[in-house]
Amino acid sequence: MNPTVELAIRVLVFLMMVTVGMDLRFRDFQRVRDHPRLVPGVVIGHWVALLIVGGFLGRSLALPDEVTGGVLLVAAAPAAALSCFYAQLAAGDLALATTLAAVSNALAFIATPLVATVGFHLFMGSSNQFDLPLMSVAQHTFVGLLLPLLAGMLIRHRLGVRLDFWRGPTRAVGLVAVVSVLAIAVVDDYTTIRAQFVDLLRAAIALTMAMLVVGVIVARVVSTNARDRSALPWAFAARNAPVAVLIATSVGGTGAMVSFVAVLFATQLTLLVPIALFAGHARARLRPEQSVLASEHERQ
Secondary structure, rough: OHHHHHHHHHHHHHHHHHHHHHOOHHHHHHHHHHOOOOOHHHHHHHHHHHHHHHHHHHHOOOOOHHHHHHHHHHHOOOOOHHHHHHHHHHHOHHHHHHHHHHHHHHHHHHHHHHHHHHHHHOOOOOOOOOOOHHHHHHHHHHHHHHHHHHHHHHHHHHHHHHHHHHHHHHHHHHHHHHHHHHHHHHHOOHHHHHHOOOHHHHHHHHHHHHHHHHHHHHHHOOOOOHHHHHHOOHHHOOHHHHHHHHHHHOOOOHHHHHHHHHHHHHHHHHHHHHHHHHHHHHHHHHHHHHHOOOOOOOOH
């Protein structure tokens, strides 16, 4: 990849993570005390489960090694800020979704390099084409992920409620940064995307649906609260795509790896928005029935 393109991607990812941090408060992390087992279990569980799912899909779909590498990088990435948006559309607990995303991104500078390295070793060990050095990935995630996240949170802490006036514009800047990262990746690797589009698309659809199904199953197992169950799956399904791009470009990943992440992001927006809206409407229809049942139970 062109060095100028790599630099642009790193700067944009840094900017995106600053805006993510500016949307977080320290109390988002304090909510872990309200869910002392749920939040750590889900955050650790999504990395373990998605690593296994990603590796299994790579083998079962007989994907090219470079596409499998992209799948594993996405599985290693933290939950995306968009997971909160999907949770809100699905009428889930937005506070819980925010906490999951916050903790996932805060731990990613350790977990993402480790998960990615383990994934490449387990599922791509037979390929001599790719090497994912743990320390190099850790360095890039620390500088490009944790530092800007903390900087954004510090800005939020210093400005307090004054930043609320600018919340809309800062979120817009973050979204523009995300789209720009992926647009640059598409333009730079357009030939690769066109040549391998079928493989990229089927991998993106399969991974998106598999991650969502795993999230739904985990939500059913770990919680009986309806709003929690509506919020949890999106931490599995929506991954921080620019972070996956950052890793791929930082360690000399192929164009197909970066291209897969870009195709996945577009695929997820297409699939997850209507699914989340449908889930939210379904929950809205159930609420009156639940209220009636509750009233009848109280009368008895």
